[in-house]
Amino acid sequence: MKIVVVTDSHGKVSKFYDIIALENPAEVIWTGDHSWDGEECSFAFPEIKFHIVRGNCDIFDSKFNDNEILDIENKKIFITHGHLYEVKKDMYLLEKISEKYFVDIVCFGHTHIPYLKEKNGIIYFNPGALKDGNYGVIIIENQDIKFEMKKI
Template structure:
């Protein structure tokens, strides 16, 4: 199972179209963790499972979604409703309530991936306005057997090798 995760594109359509063109036939799911600032009927969003961020005005996007994909229970949210800039505790409670194995979120514009209590928490950073690093980023997550491979890439699709991580399920 392969996932592309992007967040906080804040109205930038070019990079979302580029990601869609590049990956739509190479991944099993393309996920946008909110603050696209686009409408749900924008054709660019058709390839993405998308949630509503604090800067999104289109209420047709859900605040969060829980979806089983390839035998993996995935929770997607923007993060603002769970106060992720302060702590992942509230989000971890939501993950436990929904038996989520993967949690994808944005909001802080700060990339990161960590395994906590058997759940992968991943923030792809921002593809437009990064914090903590200069690179505009998105993430690729690949599951093979009992391993999860996480790669962060910049807007030029170059892997940030120092951030590559492998986790056990």
């Protein structure tokens, strides 16, 4: 299972079309700041399952939630933008809520800075801002998980 992870598109989605052509994912995780960009792209790729949450720039978007917990290939994935957990300050609040939910993976954005770290058995993954050409890939095969940070 290949999952593309994007965040912080801020209206710059043209690179996303190239990412889909290059990666051919089964699913996409879109972690906010211009959630409507994710929705627009989901219409362009109806064969791909999209999981979208809103960010701090999406306060008037009532179609999507602030957080979601997904079950993909028996992995529990928490998706959030990160602003509600003050990730620009530190990871403390995001780590505490992630531990409370007993998740395996956390996908977030907000900082525009790529981040990949494992702590207490949870992997925290922020691919960096799509508007800057950054995206991530998660590959889940059996119980193995591989994370890739990429730039287009």
